[in-house]
Amino acid sequence: xxxxxxxxxxxxxxxxxxxxxxxxxxxxxxxxxxxxxxxxxxxxxxxxxxxxxxxxxxxxxxxxxxxxxxxxxxxxxxxxxxxxxxxxxxxxxxxxxxxxxxxxxxxxxxxxxxxxxxxxxxxxxxxxxxxxxxxxxxxxxxxxxxxxxxxxxxxxxxxxxxxxxxxxxxxxxxxxxxxxxxxxxxxxxxxxxxxxxxxxxxxxxxxxxxxxxxxxxxxxxxxxxxxxxxxxxxxxxxxxxxxxxxxxxxxxxxxxxxxxxxxxxxxxxxxxxxxxxxxxxxxxxxxxxxxxxxxxxxxxxxxxxxxxxxxxxxxxxxxxxxxxxxxxxxxxxxxxxxxxxxxxxxxxxxxxxxxxxxxxxxxxxxxxxxxxxxxxxxxxxxxxxxxxxxxxxxxxxxxxxxxxxxxxxxxxxxxxxxxxxxxxxxxxxxxxxxxxxxxxxxxxxxxxxxxxxxxxxxxxxxxxxxxxxxxxxxxxxxxxxxxxxxxxxxxxxxxxxxxxxxxxxxxxxxxxxxxxxxxxxxxxxxxxxxxxxxxxxxxxxxxxxxxxxxxxxxxxxxxxxxxxxxxxxxxxxxxxxxxxxxxxxxxxxxxxxxxxxxxxxxxxxxxxxxxxxxxxxxxxxxxxxxxxxxxxxxxxxxxxxxxxxxxxxxxxxxxxxxxxxxxxxxxxxxxxxxxxxxxxxxxxxxxxxxxxxxxxxxxxxxxxxxxxxxxxxxxxxxxxxxxxxxxxxxxxxxxxxxxxxxxxxxxxxxxxxxxxxxxxxxxxxxxxxxxxxxxxxxxxxxxxxxxxxxxxxxxxxxxxxxxxxxxxxxxxxxxxxxxxxxxxxxxxxxxxxxxxxxxxxxxxxxxxxxxxxxxxxxxxxxxxxxxxxxxxxxxxxxxxxxxxxxxxxxxxxxxxxxxxxxxxxxxxxxxxxxxxxxxxxxxxxxxxxxxxxxxxxxxxxxxxxxxxxxxxxxxxxxxxxxxxxxxxxxxxxxxxxxxxxxxxxxxxx
Numbered sequence: 002x003x004x005x006x007x008x009x010x011x012x013x014x015x016x017x018x019x020x021x022x023x024x025x026x027x028x029x030x031x032x033x034x035x036x037x038x039x040x041x042x043x044x045x046x047x048x049x050x051x052x053x054x055x056x057x058x059x060x061x062x063x064x065x066x067x068x069x070x071x072x073x074x075x076x077x078x079x080x081x082x083x084x085x086x087x088x089x090x091x092x093x094x095x096x097x098x099x100x101x102x103x104x105x106x107x108x109x110x111x112x113x114x115x116x117x118x119x120x121x122x123x124x125x126x127x128x129x130x131x132x133x134x135x136x137x138x139x140x141x142x143x144x145x146x147x148x149x150x151x152x153x154x155x156x157x158x159x160x161x162x163x164x165x166x167x168x169x170x171x172x173x174x175x176x177x178x179x180x181x182x183x184x185x186x187x188x189x190x191x192x193x194x195x196x197x198x199x200x201x202x203x204x205x206x207x208x209x210x211x212x213x214x215x216x217x218x219x220x221x222x223x224x225x226x227x228x229x230x231x232x233x234x235x236x237x238x239x240x241x242x243x244x245x246x247x248x249x250x251x252x253x254x255x256x257x258x259x260x261x262x263x264x265x266x267x268x269x270x271x272x273x274x275x276x277x278x279x280x281x282x283x284x285x286x287x288x289x290x291x292x293x294x295x296x297x298x299x300x301x302x303x304x305x306x307x308x309x310x311x312x313x314x315x316x317x318x319x320x321x322x323x324x325x326x327x328x329x330x331x332x333x334x335x336x337x338x339x340x341x342x343x344x345x346x347x348x349x350x351x352x353x354x355x356x357x358x359x360x361x362x363x364x365x366x367x368x369x370x371x372x373x374x375x376x377x378x379x380x381x382x383x384x385x386x387x388x389x390x391x392x393x394x395x396x397x398x399x400x401x402x403x404x405x406x407x408x409x410x411x412x413x414x415x416x417x418x419x420x421x422x423x424x425x426x427x428x429x430x431x432x433x434x435x436x437x438x439x440x441x442x443x444x445x446x447x448x449x450x451x452x453x454x455x456x457x458x459x460x461x462x463x464x465x466x467x468x469x470x471x472x473x474x475x476x477x478x479x480x481x482x483x484x485x486x487x488x489x490x491x492x493x494x495x496x497x498x499x500x501x502x503x504x505x506x507x508x509x510x511x512x513x514x515x516x517x518x519x520x521x522x523x524x525x526x527x528x529x530x531x532x533x534x535x536x537x538x539x540x541x542x543x544x545x546x547x548x549x550x551x552x553x554x555x556x557x558x559x560x561x562x563x564x565x566x567x568x569x570x571x572x573x574x575x576x577x578x579x580x581x582x583x584x585x586x587x588x589x590x591x592x593x594x595x596x597x598x599x600x601x602x603x604x605x606x607x608x609x610x611x612x613x614x615x616x617x618x619x620x621x622x623x624x625x626x627x628x629x630x631x632x633x634x635x636x637x638x639x640x641x642x643x644x645x646x647x648x649x650x651x652x653x654x655x656x657x658x659x660x661x662x663x664x665x666x667x668x669x670x671x672x673x674x675x676x677x678x679x680x681x682x683x684x685x686x687x688x689x690x691x692x693x694x695x696x697x698x699x700x701x702x703x704x705x706x707x708x709x710x711x712x713x714x715x716x717x718x719x720x721x722x723x724x725x726x727x728x729x730x731x732x733x734x735x736x737x738x739x740x741x742x743x744x745x746x747x748x749x750x751x752x753x754x755x756x757x758x759x760x761x762x763x764x765x766x767x768x769x770x771x772x773x774x775x776x777x778x779x780x781x782x783x784x785x786x787x788x789x790x791x792x793x794x795x796x797x798x799x800x801x802x803x804x805x806x807x808x809x810x811x812x813x814x815x816x817x818x819x820x821x822x823x824x825x826x827x828x829x830x831x832x833x834x835x836x837x838x839x840x841x842x843x844x845x846x847x848x849x850x851x852x853x854x855x856x857x858x859x860x861x862x863x864x865x866x867x868x869x870x871x872x873x874x875x876x877x878x879x880x881x882x883x884x885x886x887x888x889x890x891x892x893x894x895x896x897x898x899x900x901x902x903x904x905x906x907x908x909x910x911x912x913x914x915x916x917x918x919x920x921x922x923x924x925x926x927x928x929x930x931x932x933x934x935x936x937x938x939x940x941x942x943x944x945x946x947x948x949x950x951x952x953x954x955x956x957x958x959x960x961x962x963x964x965x966x967x968x969x970x971x972x973x974x975x976x977x978x979x980x981x982x983x984x985x986x987x988x989x990x
Contacts, residue, residue, distance in 0.1 A: 022074040025061070026085055028094045029054040033118060035099035036061060040072035042088040043243040044253060049099065049118035050236045051126045061238055064215050065455050065462070066489040068259035068780075089243050105243055108206045116210075118237065119228065125219075127231040128239060130210070132161075132222075135201040137640065137650045140209075140521040141166040141220055142196040143499065145189075145511045147182045153546030154507030156514050156668055159640075159651035160199075164223035168193035171232070173217040173454040174434045174485055179503065179511075188544065189503035189535050192434050192485050195454055196522035199229075200250060202644050209242040209250045211257070211488070215455050233450055247521075247641050248633070254523065255632030259492025261525055262783045263629045264572075265478045266771030267349050267426065268496070268526070269621050270299030270738040271574045271611060275596045276534070276582030277304035279311050280332040281339055287597050288348060292743065294599040295733040296608055297615050300349035302429055302575065304582060307333055307352055311584055321395020324358030324368050327419040340424045347737045349426030351482070354416070356402070356435060356460060359395040368415055372400060377407030379452075382443040392437050393583075399435065402459035403446035405466075412467035421467075421475065428464055433457030433485035457485040458493075465493035468774075469781045476773040478783070482573070488522060496526030496572060504533025504556065504578070504594075506547035509563050510654070510668050516570065517638040517653040525628050525635040530577035531567045532560040532601070536594050545670070552671040561602035562667040565716050568610040569664045570636055570656060572621075606713030612731045617658075618738045619727035619751070619766060624659045626767035626787065635659070643680040646698055652678070661724035662687065665717040667706055674703040674956075675717070683722035685756050688715065690826055690864055691977070692722075694990045700969075701988060703956045723758030725792050727751060727766045739771065750820040750869075755794050755803055757826055766790040770812050786812035790875070800833075800884035801825060808875040820855065821870040823881055829864035829919045830888035837870055838880050863919065895920040897980040898941055903927055904948075905937025905964075912943050921981035926990070928973045935967035939978060939985070957984050 026037040034055040038046035048061040063070060075087040084093035084102075091104040100117035104110055115131040138160040146163070148154045160166050169177050173195045179187040197212035199220065212218055214231050221228035231237045240257060244250040273291070278284045284301055291298050305311070309322040309329030322329070328336035340350060358369045358378075372378060378387035378398035387398040402408050420428070435456050444452040461483060468479035479494040486497055497519065499512045512529045519527050536556065545554050567574055578594035586592075598607035624635045634641065637657040639649040649655075655665045655678065663684070665677040678700050684693045693699060704717045720726070729740055730748035740748060751766070767789055774783040791806040803823055827833060835842045837857075845851050845858040848867070857871030870879050894917045901923045902912035908927070915923040929935040939958060941947040950962030958978070967974065969989045978985040 022072060023078050023080075025059040026080060026094070027055050027059050028096055028099055029056075030097060030099050033099060035094055035101065035118065037092070037094070037101070039075050039078055039085065039087060042075040042077065043090065044072070044257070045090065045092065045241050047101065047116065047239045047241060048236050049126075049128060049239075051118060051120055052235060063238075064213050065458060066215075066258055066487060067213060068489060068492055069257050103208075103241065105206060105208070107243075107245065111206050113203075113206055113208045113243075114201070114241075116239070116241070121228070121230055125230040125232055126234050127218075127237050128229040130227040130229060132201075132225055132227055133203070134206075135161065135203040136647065137161055137202040137644075138222055139200045139202070139638070139640065140196065140198045140518055142168070142522065143192060143194040143497075143515045143519055144168065145179045145191050145193070145508075145515070147180050147184075148187050148507055148511075148546060149182050150546065154505075154511040156510035156654045156666070157651050158514060158653070160220070160518075161222050162651060165219070165221045165227075167219040167221075168195060168217070171217055172438070172440070172450070174456070174487065176432075176434045176436045176500070179508065187503065187508075188505065188537060189501055189508055189533070191500035191502055194434075194485055194487065194497075196488050196519065196524075198254060198488060198522055200247060200521050202247065202640070202650075205645075207244065207247060207250060207644065209244070209254055211240040211242070211254065213238045213240060215452075216450055217454070247644050251521065251523075251634065251641070252632045258489045258523060260630075260632045261491040261628055262478065262494045262774075263625050263769070263785055264494065264496070264526060265426065265480050266618070266622055266738050267299040268480055268573050269618055269625070270615065271297065271576075271598075272300045272302055272349075272351065273298065273597055274302035274575055274577040275304065275580040275594065276578065277306035277311060277580070279306050281334070291597060291599045292736075294604065294608070296599050296611060297731070297735045297737060298348065299573075299737045300351065300426060302351045302353065302577070304353050306582070311582075320361045321359040321397070322362045323355060323394040323397055325362045325364060326352075326354055326368070326415050327364070337423050344424055347739070347741045351427040351429050352420055352425055353429040353431050355394065355430075355432050356400045356456070357390060357392075357394045357397040357432070357437070358400065359397045369398060371414060372398070372407060372411060375404070375407035375410045376445075377401055377404055377411065379439065379442040379444055382441055382448060388439050388442045390437055390439070399438070399442075400460075401444045401452075402456060402463055403444045403452060405445075405463075408459070408463035409467065409470070412463055413471070416464070417467060417471065421477070426480070428481035430457060430460055430464075430481055430483045433460060433483055435485075454487055457483050458487050458490050461486060461490055461493040461495045466781070469777050472774065472777060476775070478772060478774055482526075482528070482575075491523050491525060496528060497524050498528045498530065498575070500530075501534040501579075502530050504536030504559060505545040506559055506562060506668060506670055507545055508533060509566070510547060513566070513570065513656075513666060514653040516636070517656070520634050520636060520638055520641070525625075526572040527636075528571040528573055528575050529563075529567065531563050531571065531574070532576055532578055532594075532596060533563075534577060534579050536578060536592055547669050549669050549671040555670060557602045558670045560598075561606050562670065562714055564598055564602065564607050565610045565714050566666045568614040569658065569716055569718070570666070572635065574611070574614060603713055605711070606715075609711065609713055610716070612735070615731045615735060615738065616728045616752075617726070618729055619768075620659065620662075622771075623727065623765065623767045627659075633659075639663075639680070646680050648678055648698055649680060661721045661726065663719040663721075665704070667714055667716060673707040674705055677701045677704045677717050677719070679719060683758065684719045685722065685826065687718035687720050691986075693719075693975075693988055699989055701986075702968075720756050722756055723760055723762035723794065724754075724756045725762060725764035725794060726754040726756075727764065727792070728754060749816055750822055751805075752822045752824070753792055753803075753805070754824045755801070755826075757796075757801065758794070759796055761793065761795040763791060763793045766792060768812070768815065770814055786810070788812060788815055788875075797882065797884075799886070800882060803881045803883070805870075805879040807878050816875065818872050818874045820872050821879055822851075823868045823870075825866045825868075825883055826864055827866055827883070827885050828887065830894070831885040832888070833859075833861060833866055833883055833885050835859045835866065835868055836882045837868070838878075842868060894918070894922070896923070897921065898923075900941060900943075901978060901980070902940050902943060903937050903976055904940045906930070906932065906935045907937060912940060915976075915978065921979055923978040923980065924975065926973055926975050929967045929971065931971035936964040937967070937976075938962075938964055951985075956986065959983075
């Protein structure tokens with residue numbers, strides 16, 4: 002055994018503070034070695050060199066997934082004969098086998114893991130990790146597990162419970178059929194993608210491991226010693242990350258692999274799509290219908306028909322138009338003028354492209370010949386001959402994106418003049434697993450095993466690099482959506498979508514589980530084909546496992562539930578489907594699919610849910626800036642912020658939008674209620690404003706999903722106390738995320754919802770021009786001209802002080818002044834007084850008066866105080882104070898009962914009076930004991946003449962109904978009765 006420590010001068014002063022990375026710590030054993038680079042106090046880079054000692058050069062190589070390579074080293078480093086310490090880690094290395102044991106000094110000095118080199122067989126090397134009490138694992142990638150016919154496609158679950166992660170073939174990223182547990186086809190084909198970062202969560206301890214390998218990998222987590230398998234890898238390179246919690250770990254990971262640029266603002270809106278709009282007329286008709294029905298819209302995606310695939314396609318022919326990347330002017334004439342016209346109407350376009358280039362196409366082979374001249378195609382190994390592909394996209398070559406010079410030629414000579422220079426908004430990279438490949442092909446970076454899993458990453462990089470290279474000519478932000486990728490894709494302005502998913506809610510549920518894992522893996526912008534790409538007849542009614550018993554499949558219901566979820570969770574919001582898009586398709590392959598939310602499903606509900614998305618654009622866009630600046634997720638899994646609450650382990654049917662908004666998705670057709678879990682804290686129902694306080698988490702049973710008064714489904718949504726939510730004005734005139742309006746009018750006011758808290762809170766509003774990059778640094782990191790506005794709320798005696806601070810920063814087109822509307826929740830029966838910068842504000846008659854041009858004053862709408870400051874310079878501080886006075890009893894609210902009381906085991910069946918707190922709303926807080934038969938009923942007159950119970954235990958009360966059971970044990974409960982809907986809620990607080 003040979004052990005290589007730090008230079009002698011450093012060994013003379015153990016515990017030295019460092020300003021640079023120390024020499025790697027090396028242990029040679031047998032014919033192998035373990036090498037560790039100490040990059041930071043909480044970050045080490047490990048290389049298990051399975052078949053070689055390390056003598057001399059010991060630097061660990063990186064793949065294209067890694068961004069940051071200039072770490073400054075730990076602040077403290079103390080090496081010794083058995084390992085080393087930093088400020089946060091104590092690491093020992095076994096000289097007999099190269100195993101690494103790690104203790105977390107800032108996590109109670111607990112041992113987090115032992116990580117050993119492993120040789121599994123002649124094909125698989127890797128690492129073995131001892132699971133020391135971890136209960137959950139997240140990240141690793143996107144897969145769609147087999148659908149259990151009894152339990153359906155599961156939305157909840159993490160990888161430790163599942164036993165691990167792997168893709169279904171021997172190359173890694175692949176495009177594969179979704180199946181049932183018996184192996185039968187389940188109606189879709191989706192990408193399976195490796196994103197090999199693992200977050201391990203235990204009790205009061207956590208860590209992350211990133212396998213920096215471009216090869217096929219496999220994570221077997223079903224044993225005490227986890228197996229990380231790395232196919233045909235001479236060495237296994239891992240990053241070990243330490244952190245106080247999951248947000249800390251993800252922040253470190255995003256620093257390592259690159260944070261996402263700020264996406265173009267329009268990408269947060271709705272983009273319509275189908276396979277395929279066949280011509281301008283079909284697209285124009287879709288836009289016209291949406292506008293007529295008052296749907297906001299930001300753009301459209303053009304599938305393969307845009308470059309002639311629909312009418313010029315020839316199967317297995319070298320004349321196929323694949324790779325043309327120029328508009329087919331038979332169907333899409335005068336594209337420059339049309340793109341400009343759409344842009345003037347606030348509609349953007351995103352065009353699809355593939356990596357396959359037909360030998361002839363419609364252009365006589367110019368693109369193919371140009372790439373061939375630059376050695377730009379995959380080659381038959383050992384020759385200079387381009388590998389020939391013969392598939393539905395024709396006789397073609399596949400672009401080798403690892404040849405950076407050829408990739409640059411393609412961008413500057415094909416993509417840029419035909420797409421970007423016309424004003425097209427973004428790029429849609431399809432088939433990027435790659436869908437078709439030849440295992441015996443070679444590339445600039447090696448053989449197919451070297452290339453497969455970075456194919457779409459390098460493709461995305463080529464697009465991004467082209468924008469950086471041509472920035473002086475065009476400062477447009479690079480943006481693309483991809484069907485495939487791996488760790489690091491996000492830093493190239495990429496969002497992913499989950500592929501050709503089925504038009505079934507069990508498929509949608511699996512998508513939202515994948516969304517949880519992809520968020521941990523660094524993908525903030527993740528979306529689906531809303532409504533499903535495949536909606537074949539034989540995959541519908543008798544096969545979707547996410548249908549309420551006693552009902553049946555409904556494409557309308559399926560679509561609207563999916564759209565409602567996506568309006569919260571998908572970026573971009575993109576309905577898509579196969580609308581007989583394949584040339585020559587007939588019969589069951591010619592599927593007629595409607596994708597526009599103005600033409601399918603519950604149109605009223607679709608519109609309401611879409612407008613809600615647009616109202617929140619300033620909030621989402623500020624989160625996008627935080628993702629860029631700090632590596633915070635835009636849409637976070639519940640365990641991310643609440644990892645100590647094991648009720649939320651693997652829970653993907655609820656998610657956080659930023660840190661403040663919790664949404665619970667709609668998972669089953671025709672299901673009218675669902676349970677919602679609220680973690681520790683104080684929460685408000687975003688829709689009804691009801692408050693919930695919980696010390697240890699609470700399950701709200703039977704939360705309504707179907708809102709009969711509005712004739713629509715609604716996603717249950719809750720907001721943390723103290724949340725500050727910036728919004729924009731949205732109505733029937735709203736066209737897009739910038740607030741452009743059909744009638745040419747302006748509504749530039751900033752709207753801010755503030756939810757009360759007994760603690761101060763703040764939120765920073767980020768604004769920019771939404772379209773450009775100001776500059777790139779030497780690492781190609783974009784920089785923007787940004788305006789930041791800090792908004793604070795601070796409790797004061799009998800009220801709150803809300804401050805909109807002076808804005809800092811500027812950008813082209815920024816408003817110098819605007820009105821500001823603050824909405825704050827108070828008790829509906831309280832009176833209020835409002836001041837602005839110390840001066841009283843006038844109470845106005847109604848919302849019409851409040852929304853008049855330049856209005857200044859306030860109104861009370863039920864339990865919400867809405868205040869407008871009048872038009873003010875953004876450089877002025879606006880300080881609003883709201884003070885309230887309590888109404889004493891019932892306060893003139895409407896009701897259907899003269900009085901109400903709760904009578905039950907809590908008061909020995911005497912009466913505890915309820916208070917009328919709003920129109921038709923009665924409430925009381927009472928305590929129940931630990932007995933298993935705690936019960937109560939509602940009584941009107943105190944003598945049982947008119948009493949109400951619940952015969953169905955369903956939250957609806959009936960005259961003389963059955964006693965109502967208390968089901969959550971001893972504690973205090975808030976009981977609320979709604980006497981206009983014969984319903985009630987019981988909430989443990």
